[in-house]
Amino acid sequence: MEKLELYFSYPFVRYAFIVGVLIALCSSLLGVTLVLKRFSYIGDGLSHVAFGAIAIASVLGVTDNMLLVLPATVVCAVLLLNTGGQAKIKGDATIAMISVGSLAIGYLLMNVFSTSSNLSGDVCSTLFGSTSLLTLTLTDVVLSIVLSVAVVTLFILFYNRIFAVTFDESFARASGTAVNAYNLLIAVIIAVVIVLGMNLVGSLLVSALIIFPALSAMRMFKSFLSVTVCSAVLSVVCATVGMLTSIIWGTPVGSTIVAVDIMAFLLFLAAGKMRR
């Protein structure tokens, strides 16, 4: 407890904590859509792209990673989604190619042009998240808050359309809903969420932040609204518990949060089975 008090006496830790909670909230919102539209793998692919972009940014000596990583990831999200249907190389193969490619190139670049003395430490924290929330810079914090608010606002404004497009694309199309535009919106939001989430849990673990709360909520709840609300609440709770645990025991933030998410999933799985 003393340790917690000590930590929270720094304003910076408090900010980081708020950012963590906001990220957890945004990442859970689109989880259901992602899982049901079979877009989960796009999320996974994008996180690897973001890793490559970070490597390039650090090689170029860009002071703030996010400014380069965010646009790069958004562009890739749009490309992946658009090639999904018609391209010669089928969607999942393209994603595998791009994601593994950016991982390899990213590591290669970091290795060849490294300016840091602790290369493996750098790589490890990009992949699995910072060892402590304290490594967030002030720009990261501000940008995260702005983006999180934007994501939540967009989600609420387009909630009904996102539901329609997820549940039945052909019906939505026939009703004159601009399905492609909404798919694009979904992809862009996913890209933003992934870049945000990487700060918290790292690029390899960020998909977990998106998918686990939704999967857990789907075990227990039966309407789109209740699943969405439940996964948002669950995600925030898990992130909070994970962050506190990581402060107390000094465990890495990202993997601790994901571990809590997994435990919650198992709990919901059991509860869902019992209900039947």
Next chain:
Amino acid sequence: MSEIICRDLTLGYENSILVQGLSFDIHSGDYLCIVGENGAGKSTLMKTILHLQKPISGDITYGDGLVPSEIGYLPQQTVVQKDFPASVWEVILSGRQSRLGKRPFYSHADKKEAMSNMERLGIADLKGRCYRELSGGQQQRVLLARALSATSRMILLDEPVSGLDPMATLEMYQIIQKLNKEGITVVMISHDIFSSVRYASHILHIGEEVFYGTVEEYADSSIGKRYLESGGMSEKCDHEDGDRGIEHSSERSLQGNAEDENGKA
């Protein structure tokens, strides 16, 4: 009063033409069944009517003040929906999406309309239930209520009774008949030629030969006689559920391929 006028349509995909020289009118209050072999282009025609796909040549015009988004569509079910956490209410309300315009949320009037359509189809008691846990017949009724929420004039149904048991099939046909009597134009793709002849007012038969006319004319025509005689046979071939599953899971492009293959076979 023609609501939809099709003139000299050629339908298909880049490399294969499915139907040529298709001309017909759909009048207000008609009950039109579109029949034909698998892969003859029935679904393609329906997508073209809905403006989801462009015809290779020819025109589809809407008359009588009808706009495309005013057509209530009942598509075939998709694999996604089998595992989708959505309440019946959420599904039916989503039928109002074309009325949203720039508003982000559904209005009181939207909700009232959705509710009255639930009552109309006798599924008001299912309101809070989870869509994926309903029986096939109940699910189809929910989707029909959603289609009705989108329109008060015309519904397009893509094999509404596929996968239903005989009892549910009969109920579904009776509901559709009732809606038609209430003045809603019905356009239906059907594999069930006998029910088509029984309930419909007009038949559009597409395939190598094209026929369009009233049910009586169809029953007297050579193509109608032939199809009705063999109808029971091709019926059985058409109801392979595995086949249908593939069509559901695949998106537009794949479905195109599947139809192409069927067309060639």
